[in-house]
Structures are given as structure tokens and as C-alpha cells.
Amino acid sequence: MIELFAADTPNGKKISIMLEEIGFKYKVTNIDIYKGEQFAEKFKKISPFSKIPVIIDHDNNENIFGSGAILIYLGEKSNRLYEKDNRLKINQWLMAQIGLIGPLIGQHHQFHHFNPGKSKFGEERYFKITKKLYEDLNKRLGASKFLAGENFSIADIATWPWIARHEWHDIGLKNYKNLTRWYLEISKREAVVKGYDLMKNGSVIPKP
Template structure:
């Protein structure tokens, strides 16, 4: 059984979506990051950067932090959405999400959505990067139905970030291929279930 220690944020949603997709038995333990529960020493023992999500695989008493590493682990363990012969291709898009798409859109949330008017420089910089990310993803999805060919953990990692498109103000509908990808994934039963598992309880300053 997989225990997911998480909160209702894009990085957290990746893992509830993945568990729904692969059909593993799982339970969710909520970490209230707005009440600093991520700094609790017991949690920090399995999450050294004090971040959600984390999983504990109770089948073998293993814990893992970092959403990309967790998706790879669950993909390997289930044999789903992370085929062995496509891993190098999937890893590129997964790492691109982890190192670029997520962190940059996260900064855009900070400047554009949560703190408008505080830094013109920050707002402009991350708005420009957000638009570039949409354009680059759209270009990729013109050539490929999903990011790395077939639906994979790279799409699962990227979807919850694009799901915040209203905050981004970039105009998702202007990106034909990205919109098609977004619509296709939104319709998946596992995505619908996993995405909203933890309903938003309050305005989140950190994502």
C-alpha cells in the first residue's frame, strides 16, 4: 500500500493522479503546509527539503521525496506510463517539467497571481517565461500527441501545472495543440479523481 503525504497543490496532484492511473491501493495523509506541518521533524526525516509530496511504500518500507522521483518509482513498480524502452525520451520531458516548467510557473504564480504590483521586474520576467513555456509545449504537441509519444509520467507531471492556466493569463485557448492535450488529459477518469482528491481549503501562498 502506498501512503501519500501531500497537500492540494500541483506537485501533490501529480501523485494522486498517478496512483489513480495505475490502480494501486493508496491512502492520503494530509500535510498542512499552511500550518508549517512540513517542518515537523518526523516529516523532515523523510523529506529533507520540507516539501510535499512524499510517499511511503508500506509493501517494502521505502519512502521517497521529489515528485519526479516518485513518478519514476511508481511507473517502474506498476509497469505503467514509463515503458523501459522509452525512458530516455520520457525522462527529458519529466526533467524539463521538474527543473523548468514547474519552478518557472511557480514564480509566475508568485509575482502575477499572489503579489501583483510588488515587483514590475519579476512580473514581466516570469510572464514572459510563462508565455514561452506555453509556446514551446504547443510546438512539441503539434508533433506528438503527448509529450514523449504516448501518455506517460511526463504528461502526468505537467498537467497539474497547466491546469492553473487561469492564473497564468497566457490564454490557453490560443495554443491549439496544448489545448487539445489539456482537454484529452482532463477527460481521463483517473485524472478527474486524482486531481481533486484534496480540495483547496485556503489561498496558498507557496505555489
């Protein structure tokens, strides 16, 4: 059984979606990051940077932090969504999400959604960067069905929940035809619908 320590954020949803996709038994332990629960000493023992998500695999008592490492671990353990002969491509698109898409769109959330009016520089900078990420992803998805090729993979699972926050971005997802096609196709997956609602509070995937 996998215990997922998470909050209801794109990084948390990545892992619940993966667990639904591979059909592993899991339970979610909510870490209220708005109340600072990530800084509790007990949590820091399993998450050295005080971030969600983290998992404990109770089958072997393995503890894994960082959404990229968790997706790889679960991909290897289940032998699903992390095809052995396409790992070079999957890793590139997965790392791009971990190193670029997540951190940069995360800043856009901070300046544009949570703190508008506090920094014109920050708002303009991350709006422009997020728009460029939409353009780059749209271009890739014009040439490829999924991010790493023909098949849905952990790279898509890592990226999709960030695009699912498109209403906060104000970039206009509908203007990006290929990105919208990919977004809708993934939105229809039963495991994605279930995993999106990781706190079981009725969260519904936003329409483009």
C-alpha cells in the first residue's frame, strides 16, 4: 500500500493520477501547506525540503520525495507509463516539467493569481514566460501525440495538472489548438478524472 502525503495542488495531483492509472492501493494523507504543516519535524524526516508530494511504500518501507522521482519509482514498480525503450525521451519531457514548467508557472501563480498588483515586473515576467511555455508545448504537441511520443507517459502526467490550472493563467488555452487537443484527450481518462479529485471533495477538471 502506498501512502501519499500531498496537498490539493498540481504536484499532488500528479501522484494521485499516476496511482489511479496503475491501480495501486493508496491512501492520501493531507498536508495543509497553507497552515505550515510541511514544516513539522515529523514531515521533514520524509521530505528534506518540506515539500509535497512524498510517498511511503508500505510494502518495503521505502520513502520517496519529489514528484519526478516518485513518478519514475511508480513507473518502474508497475512497469506502466514509463516504457523501457522510450525512457530517454520520457526523461527529457519529465525533467522539463520538473525544472521549467512547474517552477516557472508556479511563479506566475504567485504574481498573477495570488498577489496581483504587488510587482508589475514579476507579473509581466512570468506571464510572458508562461505564454512561451504554452507556445512551446503547443508546438511539440503539433508534432507528437503525447509529449514523449505516441504513448501517454509519466511526462504527460507530470505536465497535465499544470495546464489544468489554465484558468489562473489567463493565457487562453483555447488559442493553442494542439495543447487543447492533448489536454482534452487526457481529461477524458477515467484515472485522471479520479486522481484529479485527490481529496475527494468533488474537484472537477476545468474545461478549456
